[in-house]
Structures are given as structure tokens and as C-alpha cells.
Amino acid sequence: MTCSFEFPRKYDMMFLTAVGMIVLGCASCAAEPGKANPQDGAVHVICHGRLLQGVVAIGGETTGTTVSFDGMTWELKLSDEVRRQIEKEEHRQVTVEGRLRRVAGVAIPVRWIVDVEKLTKRDSKAPKPKAEFTFTGRFSPVMGKALPQSFEVAGETWPVAWGNETDLPAKAMALAGKPVIAQGTAEANTEGGPKKYPIFHIRQLREWEASASK
């Protein structure tokens, strides 16, 4: 079940350069979500909750590590470095930073996985802020609806909520279809169960080009 191919030598340098550029591009996107390209799209999250390791699941469909907070549980995909770090220390309450993905499974229809960029221990007695997110993508307004109901990130549509914000929906309508950066808090969708999207409350919104030029 393995395959290999030999790359022609004259293309080696070009190939390595291309790989290098991709790696550098990805690294810069990951490091600065605010400057990520909406064409690529990403949902960056910072959440604070209880770390659980040694998790198993039906069909083996788990990364083995989860963080639970405010009625939500997200799987954590850890780099070897972060894995070694948490093996040394018995973390319970942690702050996790990374990119959130929605993945279809075989036995578990929907999995929420965070590709962890940073994981730090937090004081369990300190007040716990809500999970924060940063979308880079575009609003996709639904015809006949007053507000943009969803946000498009790398071809996938994520539902959003507006809460008590009054001026943001109009701003979002004006920016519909344009690359934007939206920030806010994520809360559990108590009606939908674990398969449903969390509720993403948008608190801040700006056009991407403008923010990138700052």
C-alpha cells in the first residue's frame, strides 16, 4: 500500500523551492491568523478548558486527546513537540490555540478537530474567558434573509450569529462576498448536540485588505 516515484533531477531545485514557499506561507498564516489569506480560509480558535488524554472512540475515530469547555468537546491534533510537553506535565486546565476543522468520520459523522499551535497550562482558579475565534473568509448572504447567516471558509460554510450587535449585520451585508476577518466568541449549540456547529457570535468585523495593509 505504499507508492513512490522518482522526481526528475532537473526539477529538484524548483520542487524544493516550491515546497519551501508553501511551508513558509503556511507558517506565516498559522502564526498570524489576522493576516491569513481569506482565499485559503481558516477558523482560528483560542479556548480554555479541561484537557483529557487517552480518549478512545468507536471505530478508533479520535485523535486521543480532547479539550472540553462550556458544553463543547473538541479533539486536539498535537504536534510531537506539544505531545512531549504535556506528557511531562500533568495538565488539567489548559489554553489551546489552533485551527478548527470539521471532519466527517465513518462511525462518528462529524468530528471537531483543532490542529494545535500552542497549548499552555492555565490556573484553574482564574476566571475562564469564553472561547474566541477568528474567521478569515467571506460572508455568504442567504437570499431573502435580512442578515448574513453564514460565513464561507475555504469552501465550507459556517453558520454565524449576531447577538445584540446592531451595526455589524449591516456592515457584513456591505462586505458580502469580499474577503473579511471576523472575530468573536464560540458557544455551544445546546439544541443541536455534538454534531452541530457551535454558535459563532461575531463581535468585530473588518475588511481583510484594509487590515492586511495596516
Place this chain on the structure above:
Amino acid sequence: MIRRLALGLGVVFCVQAWCCDALHAERFRIAAKPSGEKRLAPELDVLRHCKGRLMGFCKRGKPIFDVAPEQSNALRSMALSVDENPPQPTSRPMRLLVSYDQKGGRPTAETLKTAGLKAVEDYQRGSFLIVEPVETVSSQTVDTLMNDDAVVYAAPDYIMSIPTNETVRIVAASTDTETPTDPLWGHLWGMKNINANKVWRTHREASNVIVAVIDTGVDYNHPDLKNNMWTKNGSHGFDFFDDDDTPLDEQGHGTHVAGTIGAEGNNNVGVVGVCWKTQIMAMRFLGPDGSGSTADAVKCIDWAVANGAHVLCNSWAGPDNSRELAAAITRAEQRGVLFVAAAGNTVNRGNNNDAAPYYPAAFPNGNMITVGAIDVNNAAGTFTHYGKISVDIGAPGVGIVSSMPNNRYAELDGTSMAAPHVAGAAALVWAKAYATPTQSPEQMKRVRDLILQNARPLPSLQQLWGQSAPARVPGGVLDLAFLIESSGDPTQPTQPPVTPKFVERRAIINPAKLR
């Protein structure tokens, strides 16, 4: 002149035929997929979503639908097979059975009237109404029934719709036992693939073998499972997720697994398991989201072993290598308990467990049988984990129909569905090989070897699994044909016994050295 007249008449007939097609509904005979609506039989579920009429059942028992042309695609999407231009439905009156919750009262007379139904009988002992449609059963009939909260479940009265000669055929088959009376038998390709139906002529019960389903729990009240549940002091197992003795399934996965192992056979209900009679011990440690902790898995294993389980069916895994989990499996091995594990799933690409192991699937214990999934064409499932060393055998795991909580049935994919085929087979082999099955390393190893040595080799799967001891057949898939009694003592392996030094732990073997 005559030619012009003929041409003109031809055009008129063509236009007429086109108009008739456009105006009339299309008629289909279908095999419906298991229902997605827990309160409906599959046929009624199709009807509800495809706006049409259920005309009745053909002689083969398949429902015949009349649907508008624009609904035909929706109908096809809900069908396992579609037969256009079907024969006339049987002339027997079609009836429905409408189950109600005794506490919640019966469906109102208004409901029945609006649905176009009249009550024939109120069978209080079974808490259901037998109703007859005034005309035909339509989408509106189903919608009206579903709007009445008192309706718990609605289904056609299948037996009433089967013509006499077919009833006789089925009764005859029940003594033959190769074709059980379970209505969803036609969907159980996996049972035929492993040749279980051929073995059932002589061996179908494993009443004295206990199979623990270590999973999301089991719906032990399910009509297809309740008579095959292990029971001790009124309990059917233990729930380490909630720490109580009611391991009821809130997710569905464990109930599906249990149905493949031991749904009661030939009972005119739903599906049939590999064992028609067995003892299913329900062990719950995975929650409603399908995940749980290794610590609770360890407790389940120890509890099941301590309470007499012979086979543990484990359709779960994780990437972490836990020392505690390995120790629990070793304790089971020392007691002589077989540990069947699903290899694991990864959508569309699978995973090489030899390179990136999942546990418990990849543990090297001698009591392990790790199972990959195959489809109806004997190809590996697109998702199945594999491993020449760490996966032992393949079994049906794509499009598997089995029981679900609340008297439902569903079709699921996964190595989770493959593992219970092997666990059920192990129970059947154990019951055949030993008059008194006991937890003993000798019995366990013999059962394990019989299953692995008699696997059916498939060259296309050779590079995926079965190349290390205790497996003996590269690319092998589960096959119970060796139990067919005509071929001498069915419990004797068809290949020479395995040299013990190679058997106990996983290692790449040279098959020539074993012979």
C-alpha cells in the same frame, strides 16, 4: 394515402402515450433502505418523503409504490434496489400496525379518520392497533400518523401481505434454517459472505457462550436482542460511563454491534445475528458522542472477564498506547478470554496500523483477533485500517444492516461492523468445539486458530493483513464454511496446527516454516 394515415395514427398514439405518462404516476417495486425515522418502517419512511401511494406488496414481499414522476429520483435515493414496471400487488388487503405508548394513550379517532384508516383491532397486549386503509396508504396517511404523539411506531402488517404460498415457503425455510424468517434477511450480505447461513443448518446456537459487547451499551429491550441478553441479578452488564448497572445504549453503535453478533434468529423480527442464540453482555463506557476513556475501557474488560465472558467484542480504538489497557488484555489472555478488536476507520484512505498504530487493535497479545473491513465485492473498505502484522483477518463491514435502539434498524459502515461478525463466529465455533465452553487459554487458542486458519484467502487483500502469527492466511477473510458438517469433524482445522512459538505473539512469519 394509407402510409400517411398510418403515420398520422402513429403520431396520435405517441402523443397519447406521452400525455398518459406525463399525467400518471410511475410505479416501482423497491427494497427500502432501513428507515431514518425511528417511528416508521422503511416502506412508510419512503412514502413519507416521496409523496405517493403504497399500492401493496408483490408476491416476493417487496412494496409497490405509485409516485409522481418528479418524485422518482427521491424514491431511488431511499431504495436499496428499484424495479420499474413491477407486477400487480397481491390482492390481499394491506393493513398497518400502529404501535402506541400505553401511558400516552391511543391514536385518536380523528387521526385515523384523517389518515384514511379504519381500526380493525386493538391488540392491547401488544399495545398496537391493526388498521386498514379505506383506499390506499398515501404520504398523507403517514404524515397524519406521525403528527399524533401517541403513535410510537407504524409499519405495514408484513405477514398479512405475504401470499399463502410464500408463507409456506418461509415456514419450510425455517426448518431448513438457511433462510431465516427475519424480514431484513435479504439485506444481510455479510452473513452469506461468511457462509453463516450454510452453517446454520446444523450449528446456529451458542447459548452457553457469553459475548461481551464493550461499547456504547446495548438496547437490551430491543425485540431482536432481549431474549439473547446475558442476565445476572436482573442486570445485563455494567455501565462504567455512568457508573451504574443499566448499560442502556444512548448512541446506537453498541446495539448495532450486538445485533450482528446475536440478534435472535428466525423470530420474524428484523435481522439475524451470526448466533441465533447466545448471551450478550452489555458493557458501556462510550458516551452518547461515541467516545470514552481508556480507564473505563479497562474497567469494562476486567468486569466482563470476572463475570464469565468468553469473547470480548471491541469496536473502538484510539492512538494512545496505554500500559493499563495492555495489562487488562493480558489479564484476559491469562484467563483464556478472546479479545476481538476493530482495526479502525479513517475516511477514504484507511491507515497502516503497523506504521501508525491504533490500540487496542495493534497490541500483540495472543488472545487478539484484529479485524479489517471488506465490502460486498470482497474488496477492502475504503476506510479500513490495515497492517500486515497488526491486522489478522477481514470481515464484512460495509453496508451492514443491524439493530438500533428503540426497535429500529440501520445500515452502517466500519470495522466496528466487521469485528462483531468475527466475535459472533467465535461464539459459534466455541459452542461447537466445546460442550462446556469455559474461560481457558487452551479453549480460547483453539477457537482463535480455527477462525484464523480457516479464513478464505483473497489475493487482492494479501498486502493488507494476515501475514503474521497468529494469523495464518495472508489476505484472509472470515469464513465459517469449515463448520459445515458434511466435511468430517468440523472443529478440526483444515491446516496443520500452528507451532506454538510462533503463535503467541505477533511477528512476521515464514509460512513454509510452519508446515
